[in-house]
Amino acid sequence: MNTIDRSTDPILRLDNVTRVHGTDAAAVRALAGVSLDVHAGELVAVMGPSGSGKSTLLNLAGGLDAATSGQVLIEGHSVGTLKGDALAKLRRRRVGFVFQDFNLIPSLTAIENVALPLELDGLRVGKARRLAKHALELVGVAELADRYPDKMSGGQQQRVAISRALVGDRRLVLADEPTGALDSHTGEGVLRVLRERCDAGAAGLLVTHEARHAAWADRVVFLRDGVVVDSTGSAQTAEALLDPAV
Numbered sequence: 001m002n003t004i005d006r007s008t009d010p011i012l013r014l015d016n017v018t019r020v021h022g023t024d025a026a027a028v029r030a031l032a033g034v035s036l037d038v039h040a041g042e043l044v045a046v047m048g049p050s051g052s053g054k055s056t057l058l059n060l061a062g063g064l065d066a067a068t069s070g071q072v073l074i075e076g077h078s079v080g081t082l083k084g085d086a087l088a089k090l091r092r093r094r095v096g097f098v099f100q101d102f103n104l105i106p107s108l109t110a111i112e113n114v115a116l117p118l119e120l121d122g123l124r125v126g127k128a129r130r131l132a133k134h135a136l137e138l139v140g141v142a143e144l145a146d147r148y149p150d151k152m153s154g155g156q157q158q159r160v161a162i163s164r165a166l167v168g169d170r171r172l173v174l175a176d177e178p179t180g181a182l183d184s185h186t187g188e189g190v191l192r193v194l195r196e197r198c199d200a201g202a203a204g205l206l207v208t209h210e211a212r213h214a215a216w217a218d219r220v221v222f223l224r225d226g227v228v229v230d231s232t233g234s235a236q237t238a239e240a241l242l243d244p245a246v
């Protein structure tokens with residue numbers, strides 16, 4: 001882990017963000033007044049019980065969802081003011097997502113899936129494929145380059161999805177339980193890649209239920225009922241909060 005320069009602007013800033021899903025009697029306040037900065041070089045773990053707002057936080061951080069109030073800034077760009085193409089471009093260029101359910105496109109091979117965001121951005125196919133190959137190598141699945149998702153195990157699909165999140169020069173990497181489908185050895189490998197990407201200058205948010213995964217992070221933000229109840233440098237403390245018996 002490296003020294004984080006907090007004197008510069010953060011790559012991700014959440015400023016007093018509230019998100020209410022639904023309206024009237026059905027309204028659920030998933031996040032309430034959350035403020036969080038994630039700087040270049042920093043990996044922040046987000047922990048908390050089911051329903052505490054972790055996925056909502058990640059979706060807002062990546063511009064997949066809009067805040068009810070407050071502001072989300074990615075590299076200084078206010079996500080709430082962007083619409084349509086401009087928002088899609090910001091997400092494609094600056095944000096890498098790793099979802100729980102992979103979201104690979106079934107009709108594309110591994111390398112095509114990874115190269116797609118770069119090609120959408122106008123990179124020439126050859127260059128996009130070279131970068132995609134490198135991203136697959138990083139997580140140890142280069143030999144799967146020409147395989148389709150339905151011919152891969154869950155763990156292999158997950159690693160291809162991680163390659164897609166890391167390809168190019170995304171400065172913000174958002175991962176929701178990225179090791180869910182992996183055995184513990186492969187899972188650790190994926191976290192190491194995420195850690196290395198942050199050490200190389202990206203900012204990362206990692207949602208996890210496991211304290212040993214949170215231990216890869218520089219600090220842990222603990223959510224309960226949509227509120228940050230603790231922000232700590234130690235995964236140990238977070239573990240104790242999750243389970244008072246620890």
Ligand SMILES: Nc1ncnc2c1ncn2[C@@H]1O[C@H](COP(=O)(O)OP(=O)(O)OP(=O)(O)O)[C@@H](O)[C@H]1O
Pocket residue numbers: 021022028029030048049050051052053054055056057
């Ligand atoms: N689209 C939605 N419509 C209505 N309520 C929602 C919606 N999305 C989330 N919620 C509610 O918002 C709250 C936070 O949900 P969220 O999925 O962010 O929690 P989480 O911590 O990620 O949970 P888990 O660990 O189970 O994935 C929950 O009460 C959930 O039911």
